[in-house]
Amino acid sequence: xxxxxxxxxxxxxxxxxxxxxxxxxxxxxxxxxxxxxxxxxxxxxxxxxxxxxxxxxxxxxxxxxxxxxxxxxxxxxxxxxxxxxxxxxxxxxxxxxxxxxxxxxxxxxxxxxxxxxxxxxxxxxxxxxxxxxxxxxxxxxxxxxxxxxxxxxxxxxxxxxxxxxxxxxxxxxxxxxxxxxxxxxxxxxxxxxxxxxxxxxxxxxxxxxxxxxxxxxxxxxxxxxxxxxxxxxx
Amino acid sequence: xxxxxxxxxxxxxxxxxxxxxxxxxxxxxxxxxxxxxxxxxxxxxxxxxxxxxxxxxxxxxxxxxxxxxxxxxxxxxxxxxxxxxxxxxxxxxxxxxxxxxxxxxxxxxxxxxxxxxxxxxxxxxxxxxxxxxxxxxxxxxxxxxxxxxxxxxxxxxxxxxxxxxxxxxxxxxxxxxxxxxxxxxxxxxxxxxxxxxxxxxxxxxxxxxxxxxxxxxxxxxxxxxxxxxxxxxxxxxxxxxxxxxxxxxxxxxxxxxxxxxxxxxxxxxxxxxxxxxxxxxxxxxxxxxxxxxxxxxxxxxxxxxxxxxxxxxxxxxxxxxxxxxxxxxxxxxxxxxxxxxxxxxxxxxxxxxxxxxxxxxxxxxxxxxxxxxxxxxxxxxxxxxxxxxxxxxxxxxxxxxxxxxxxxxxxxxxxxxxxxxx
Numbered sequence: 237x238x239x240x241x242x243x244x245x246x247x248x249x250x251x252x253x254x255x256x257x258x259x260x261x262x263x264x265x266x267x268x269x270x271x272x273x274x275x276x277x278x279x280x281x282x283x284x285x286x287x288x289x290x291x292x293x294x295x296x297x298x299x300x301x302x303x304x305x306x307x308x309x310x311x312x313x314x315x316x317x318x319x320x321x322x323x324x325x326x327x328x329x330x331x332x333x334x335x336x337x338x339x340x341x342x343x344x345x346x347x348x349x350x351x352x353x354x355x356x357x358x359x360x361x362x363x364x365x366x367x368x369x370x371x372x373x374x375x376x377x378x379x380x381x382x383x384x385x386x387x388x389x390x391x392x393x394x395x396x397x398x399x400x401x402x403x404x405x406x407x408x409x410x411x412x413x414x415x416x417x418x419x420x421x422x423x424x425x426x427x428x429x430x431x432x433x434x435x436x437x438x439x440x441x442x443x444x445x446x447x448x449x450x451x452x453x454x455x456x457x458x459x460x461x462x463x464x465x466x467x468x469x470x
Numbered sequence: 471x472x473x474x475x476x477x478x479x480x481x482x483x484x485x486x487x488x489x490x491x492x493x494x495x496x497x498x499x500x501x502x503x504x505x506x507x508x509x510x511x512x513x514x515x516x517x518x519x520x521x522x523x524x525x526x527x528x529x530x531x532x533x534x535x536x537x538x539x540x541x542x543x544x545x546x547x548x549x550x551x552x553x554x555x556x557x558x559x560x561x562x563x564x565x566x567x568x569x570x571x572x573x574x575x576x577x578x579x580x581x582x583x584x585x586x587x588x589x590x591x592x593x594x595x596x597x598x599x600x601x602x603x604x605x606x607x608x609x610x611x612x613x614x615x616x617x618x619x620x621x622x623x624x625x626x627x628x629x630x631x632x633x634x635x636x637x638x639x640x641x642x643x644x645x646x647x648x649x650x651x652x653x654x655x656x657x658x659x660x661x662x663x664x665x666x667x668x669x670x671x672x673x674x675x676x677x678x679x680x681x682x683x684x685x686x687x688x689x690x691x692x693x694x695x696x697x698x699x700x701x702x703x704x705x706x707x708x709x710x711x712x713x714x715x716x717x718x719x720x721x722x723x724x725x726x727x728x729x730x731x732x733x734x735x736x737x738x739x740x741x742x743x744x745x746x747x748x749x750x751x752x753x754x755x756x757x758x759x760x761x762x763x764x765x766x767x768x769x770x771x772x773x774x775x776x777x778x779x780x781x782x783x784x785x786x787x788x789x790x791x792x793x794x795x796x797x798x799x800x801x802x803x804x805x806x807x808x809x810x811x812x813x814x815x816x817x818x819x820x821x822x823x824x825x826x827x828x829x830x831x832x833x834x835x836x837x838x839x840x841x842x843x844x845x846x847x848x849x850x851x852x853x854x855x856x857x858x859x860x861x862x863x864x865x866x867x868x869x870x871x872x873x874x875x876x877x878x879x880x881x882x883x884x885x886x887x888x889x890x891x892x
Contacts, residue, residue, distance in 0.1 A: 290796060290886040310881070311800045318798025325889070329793045333482030338475070345475050346798040394798070 274449035322391025381412030495819035497772030505765030506827035514851030600690025616664030792888020812873025
């Protein structure tokens with residue numbers, strides 16, 4: 237699903253160039269659930285942006301679904317994002333003047349689906365995350381956990397192959413965090429590849445694979461203990 | 471195609487900062503309002519002035535004699551001479567571009583002199599013109615009773631008179647029928663055959679037109695002993711010929727016939743109505759150009775205001791735009807969104823300004839016509855439909871231009887930077 241070969245990325249900060257990614261190699265198979273960990277400044281957000289076709293990389297090769305992703309026009313990038321990738325953000329990033337249903341329907345709007353049809357689909361996805369009753373509510377009337385569930389429904393509606401989640405639990409307390417993780421897990425069980433950027437150990441332990449970044453390089457790539465235990469118990 | 475989500479976003483954006491939206495829109499509102507009011511007022515002035523020259527043949531010239539200023543052909547300078555009846559035929563034969571010739575003559579007496587017209591015990595001082603029927607096609611009057619002079623009157627030198635409505639008021643009782651009655655002009659009786667009212671008030675030869683009397687030109691010459699002297703000529707050019715052409719030709723011919731030095735500019739006086747008319751038209755053209763310059767300037771200030779606000783709106787919505795792009799919104803979608811918003815705001819504000827200005831002009835127009843006076847310096851202020859449509863088009867285009875720069879700014883922001891923007 238995802239193949240990264242020797243990805244380099246640096247940012248220009250005035251006269252200084254900041255080398256953030258110094259050669260990242262890994263691949264993710266369809267249906268995996270991977271967490272990307274690292275302290276701040278380790279390059280994990282940059283990596284996620286490259287994976288999400290939100291940012292370019294300087295060197296190397298990124299293949300998504302066997303297509304090389306490099307120097308795309310903004311329009312093409314937008315279409316690819318719409319087709320392949322669902323985003324979940326730390327700060328939810330719901331559109332404040334749209335209600336839950338309309339927020340969920342947004343990716344379909346950009347796909348050109350009719351309003352009636354996309355709102356119907358949006359309701360199905362809201363039901364999936366248990367928020368059907370909140371369809372008509374505006375984002376500012378919902379709790380953090382609810383907002384994140386709306387955001388997850390939105391990321392799913394266009395039938396993406398990959399969900400990219402940037403600190404999806406960063407703004408939530410632990411109970412709601414686990415709820416959100418449960419939803420992400422169930423999504424993964426349906427066969428969608430899930431990549432989660434996090435710095436929380438307990439969150440990463442709920443995924444099937446952990447990639448640890450340090451100073452722009454992969455420090456470790458392992459199956460977390462909880463999963464091992466889980467595997468051994470089985 | 472109506473796109474509900476697009477409009478939802480526009481209204482959300484406009485509602486979010488009502489005061490700012492209002493003030494921004496007001497700039498455009500005021501711009502178009504001023505433009506329309508100024509154009510309408512200019513038109514009002516123009517209507518008043520042109521109304522005063524209504525129906526007057528604008529392609530006409532007027533020629534009269536004056537003492538010569540150069541000695542020529544044995545004559546000294548300062549010689550007085552007159553146009554003659556045979557000049558009429560000569561002009562017509564030599565200058566094919568001439569349409570109408572109306573030789574004219576004014577009888578002695580008139581507005582400034584003692585009473586020259588008598589009927590029974592009523593008397594009055596009126597301007598008495600000897601005219602051809604053609605005169606009524608050059609400076610027409612409106613016949614309210616009877617008829618104007620005709621060619622038989624000229625041929626038979628009939629003693630008939632066409633009188634202005636004020637002449638009737640002074641010489642006749644209110645319930646009296648003037649037609650067929652006789653009035654005495656400078657001691658000679660004339661039968662009244664028609665009563666007229668003036669059509670235009672700004673052009674007048676010899677006092678108030680309503681106090682004029684027209685009698686046949688030939689009758690006047692014979693009755694008052696003028697021989698074959700012509701007082702002055704009114705001549706019009708054929709429709710596709712400039713009055714200046716016949717002006718030059720007629721002056722040349724008349725100078726030759728009356729042995730006036732070819733370069734004597736003094737000997738023939740007169741004026742070219744076309745030139746005068748063009749001067750007035752030019753004046754109003756100038757006013758209109760000025761109005762457009764000022765109006766467009768004001769409008770531009772308003773549009774720049776919109777552009778400015780749209781830049782701020784884009785800045786405020788950077789994150790939102792980032793989200794939309796992450797979710798798959800193409801740059802085109804974003805540009806179209808922002809330009810639509812800008813066009814919408816501009817057009818709405820402009821349309822309100824337009825309607826309000828037209829409404830105000832209509833009220834002024836109604837008030838003016840209700841007051842009912844004839845001679846006004848201001849008449850019928852109005853904007854024609856084309857100008858309104860042009861203004862609206864200018865608005866839509868300028869709204870799109872106002873949105874263009876902010877839209878491009880919005881697209882230039884990389885989705886990643888937009889998302890980071892907190």
